[in-house]
Amino acid sequence: MEEKVRVRFAPSPTGPLHIGSARTALFNYLYAKKNGGVFALRFEDTDKERSQKVFEENILAGIKWLRLEADEIYYQSKRENSYQSALKKLTERGLIYESDGGVYFKIPVENKKIIVDDIVRGKVEFDSKDFDDLVLFKKDGTPTFHFANVVDDIEMKITHVIRGEDHLSNTPKHILLYEALDATPPKFAHISLILNPDRSKMSKRSGDVDLDEYIRAGYLPEALINFLVQLGWSDPESREFLTMSEIIQSFDLSRVQKGGAVFDIKHLNHLNHHYLMQKSLDEYMQLAEPFIKQFAGDKALLESAIKLIQDRAQILSDIPELISYFFTQPEYDTPLLIFKKSSPEQTSKGLSVALKVLEKVSPKDWTKEKLQSILDEAISSESLLPGDLFWPIRVALSGQEGSPSPVELLEAFGKEESISRIKIAINKLGV
RNA sequence: GCCGCCAUCGUCUAGUGGUUAGGACGCAAGAUUCUCAUUCUUGUAACCGGGGUUCGACUCCCCGUGGCGGUACCA
Numbered sequence: 083m084e085e086k087v088r089v090r091f092a093p094s095p096t097g098p099l100h101i102g103s104a105r106t107a108l109f110n111y112l113y114a115k116k117n118g119g120v121f122a123l124r125f126e127d128t129d130k131e132r133s134q135k136v137f138e139e140n141i142l143a144g145i146k147w148l149r150l151e152a153d154e155i156y157y158q159s160k161r162e163n164s165y166q167s168a169l170k171k172l173t174e175r176g177l178i179y180e181s182d183g184g185v186y187f188k189i190p191v192e193n194k195k196i197i198v199d200d201i202v203r204g205k206v207e208f209d210s211k212d213f214d215d216l217v218l219f220k221k222d223g224t225p226t227f228h229f230a231n232v233v234d235d236i237e238m239k240i241t242h243v244i245r246g247e248d249h250l251s252n253t254p255k256h257i258l259l260y261e262a263l264d265a266t267p268p269k270f271a272h273i274s275l276i277l278n279p280d281r282s283k284m285s286k287r288s289g290d291v292d293l294d295e296y297i298r299a300g301y302l303p304e305a306l307i308n309f310l311v312q313l314g315w316s317d318p319e320s321r322e323f324l325t326m327s328e329i330i331q332s333f334d335l336s337r338v339q340k341g342g343a344v345f346d347i348k349h350l351n352h353l354n355h356h357y358l359m360q361k362s363l364d365e366y367m368q369l370a371e372p373f374i375k376q377f378a379g380d381k382a383l384l385e386s387a388i389k390l391i392q393d394r395a396q397i398l399s400d401i402p403e404l405i406s407y408f409f410t411q412p413e414y415d416t417p418l419l420i421f422k423k424s425s426p427e428q429t430s431k432g433l434s435v436a437l438k439v440l441e442k443v444s445p446k447d448w449t450k451e452k453l454q455s456i457l458d459e460a461i462s463s464e465s466l467l468p469g470d471l472f473w474p475i476r477v478a479l480s481g482q483e484g485s486p487s488p489v490e491l492l493e494a495f496g497k498e499e500s501i502s503r504i505k506i507a508i509n510k511l512g513v
Numbered sequence: 514g515c516c517g518c519c520a521u522c523g524u525c526u527a528g529u530g531g532u533u534a535g536g537a538c539g540c541a542a543g544a545u546u547c548u549c550a551u552u553c554u555u556g557u558a559a560c561c562g563g564g565g566u567u568c569g570a571c572u573c574c575c576c577g578u579g580g581c582g583g584u585a586c587c588a
Contacts (some may be wrong), residue, residue, distance in 0.1 A: 092588090093588085094587080094588045096587080096588075113532080116538070126588060128587095128588085129587060129588070131587095132587075132588090165588080182586085183586080184586050184588095200518095203518070203519090206518075207517090208516075208517075209516080210515090212515070212516050212584085213516090213584085214584080217585080217586050218586095219586080220586035221586060222586080224586090226585090226586065226587090226588090227587070227588045228588090231588085245581090247518065247519090247581080247582065248581090248582055248583070248588095249582090249583090249588090250517065250518065250582075250583080250588095251516070251517055251518085251582065251583035251584075272518085274518085274519075274581090275581070275582075277580090277581080278525085279523095280580095281579095281580055281581075282580085282581080283581070283582080309525095312525065312537095313525070314525090314526095315526095316525085316526055316527070318527095320526090320527070320535090320536060320537080322536085322537060322538095323562085339519095339525090339526075340519060340520090341518090341519050341520060341580095341581095342516075342518095342519075342520095342580080342581065342582095343525065343526090344523095344524055345524095346523095346524045346525065346538070346539085348524080348538060348539060349524070349525065349537080349538045350538095351538090352537085352538055352539085352557095353538090355551095359551075364581075391550085393550055393551045393552095394549075394550045394551085395550095409536075421547060422547095423546085423547090424547090467517045467547085468546085468547050470547090470550095471547080472547040472548085473545095473547040473548065474547085475547085476547065476548065476549095477547095477548085480548095482548085482549075483548065483549070484548050484549025484550070485547090485548070485549065485550090486548095486549085486550085487548085487549095488547075488548095511583090
């Protein structure tokens with residue numbers, strides 16, 4: 083009979099959820115869901131000095147934000163009895179000794195080969211002579227990671243241990259512990275690490291490493307999920323954007339990459355941009371809300387502004403900069419008003435012509451379609467080039483080299499504000 | 514130092530003895546256009562080195578090199 087798959091994500095709450103840990107959690111979650119198993123979360127909070135409640139909350143929040151719900155939650159700090167009784171068992175077998183207040187596990191002295199049969203790496207061989215005796219209990223009476231980890235995985239009937247490659251060298255010691263406790267070791271899968279651009283282990287030095295920071299910058303969970311899962315795993319159908327359920331369906335540990343993967347923020351941005359563009363205006367407004375509090379006021383204007391810049395923002399925190407000129411008269415240098423193929427005279431003429439025709443437009447005709455045809459007409463009747471008129475209107479309204487089209491801006495700003503900004507531009511040109 | 518893992522375009526990767534080595538990001542060019550963004554098209558660029566095995570190696574083996582991890586009373 084096939085036993086039910088049970089996996090766990092076992093962070094220590096000594097810091098905020100790291101992006102690499104988030105990926106480990108994701109791989110565990112995917113494996114569990116793929117196999118109809120259980121995904122457990124276990125806080126390895128045996129280090130009393132460094133473990134903190136806020137970090138537990140941070141990790142819980144991060145997991146939830148990523149939509150990786152845990153089926154069971156455990157705290158090692160509440161499982162003291164289990165470690166004590168496991169210790170008793172080992173003591174009875176004469177495998178334990180005390181030294182300097184600590185409790186040690188004797189590593190067999192004969193050259194014993196230990197094979198780690200890893201799902202992603204195959205059989206890896208170690209020799210017990212290369213290991214020192216293992217501390218099981220620290221002198222403060224708390225169990226070490228190695229011991230608590232193994233005891234818990236046995237009691238929680240964990241069938242697959244999916245964790246970072248940094249644990250591969252620990253695994254043979256753990257296997258010795260399993261054997262000493264008469265337990266069959268679980269299957270192991272050590273996944274490679276996420277790397278800095280210089281291929282060193284991903285760290286604070288070269289960018290953000292806390293999931294938090296990505297949430298605050300305005301990344302979407304679906305973008306992060308796709309990005310993280312494809313850092314080491316690839317879809318057999320080579321799809322670039324997958325839903326969680328598509329990932330679960332296709333996920334397979336045998337397709338995970340052995341080598342480390344560089345964290346490429348540009349790729350993440352690309353994915354995020356894709357998902358951001360797919361949002362409806364309502365959804366987008368809702369997502370943007372925390373990032374645009376300073377623009378609360380004219381709700382209609384805010385909505386038009388957001389609508390016009392939706393395909394430009396790669397992350398939600400790009401938004402304020404992209405829409406600020408909607409709410410305040412922009413600063414810009416006068417020469418920017420002149421299109422590269424135009425002249426000050428032609429530009430001045432273009433703006434005056436625009437001002438003249440726009441002033442005559444009735445409120446009900448103030449739509450981008452109508453405005454477009456009105457301005458097109460003005461250009462041909464005055465023998466102007468498009469760049470003599472559209473470019474300076476756009477700059478007059480936005481102050482930017484790149485922005486949505488002039489008629490979209492005119493529509494969004496409304497007649498009064500548009501005319502006011504065009505007048506300011508005409509004055510700047512000073513003709 | 515010792516032990517272990519890893520190695521395809523700049524980056525993420527496909528590839529499991531015979532391919533014009535494919536895709537995506539990035540970058541570049543073009544189309545559209547007043548601009549930027551979007552979209553579409555095209556281009557750019559890789560099998561770490563050396564030995565084997567084989568009729569034939571990116572693919573299998575060995576050595577080297579490089580990167581990374583472990584070697585804690587952190588996890």
